[in-house]
Amino acid sequence: MSKRLSEKKIAVLATDGVEQIELERPCTALNQAGAEVHLVSLKAVSIQGVHHDQMGDKFEVDKTIDEVSAEDYDGLVLPGGVFNPDALRMNETAVDFVRDFFKQGKPVAAICHGPWLLAEADVLQGRSVTSWPSIKTDLINAGAKWxxxxxxxxxxxxxxxxxxxxxxxxxxMVEEFAEGVHEEQSA
Incomplete structure (x- = not known):
């Protein structure tokens, strides 16, 4: 695979209860494309992954949400899992971090329940999105076209x-991160 992202630094925002495959596969793709990837979380040391409703592996955290800014990164990944985005959207600093990527026009990738955090950040008005079906109504109520x-x-x-x-x-996701900044996204 080409190193399309060799000059890019990407944040992956997650916490305990992250769906493990939705964390691992994007990180692998980003690493293979040459990106520098940081796992950003609410707490230092490690977070607990899950395989749906079963415990998975622990993942080492690179930075806490209090140590980073959207200005530090070229893109953001929001993996799913039910508990992960639900905990993140209750943290004002995490919500502001997500919103700032939109204010700066930087690409964001969210899968499964990850878009829940986008609804909380109020960045979905008029946007076409998809997600795990159970949060469809929440995204529509936040102004998205699901x-x-x-x-x-x-x-x-x-x-x-x-x-x-x-x-x-x-x-x-790799294609959008390679393309880089878009026109300022309304946030």
Whole structure:
């Protein structure tokens, strides 16, 4: 794979309860494309991954949310899992971090339940997105146009529904991160 992202630094925002495959596969794709990837979380040391409702592996955290700024990164990944985005959207600093990527026009990729955080950040107005079906109404209520496709891209915002969509998600995510800054996204 080419090193399309060799000059890029990407934040992956996650906490305990992250769906493990939705964390690992995007990180692998980003690393293979040459990006510097930082796992950013609410707490230092490590976070607990899950395989749906079963415990998975622990992942070492690179930076806490209090140590970073959207200005430090070229793009943002929001993996799913039910508990992960639900905890993140309750943290004002994490929500502001996400919102700042939109203010700066930087690409963002969110899968499964990850778009829940986008609703909390109030960045979905008029945007076409997809997600895990159970949060469809929340995204529509936040102003999104929800579509049932494996991968949707709207001006630098890449969304996918579930782990089965990871191939398309990772491919489009790398493409958008390589392209870089878009026109300022309303946030």
């Amino acid at each position: 579509v049932n496709k494996k991968c949707v891209c709207d001006n630098g915002l890449v969304t996918s529904r579930r782990p089965d969509d990871l191939d398309a998600f990772c491919e489009k």
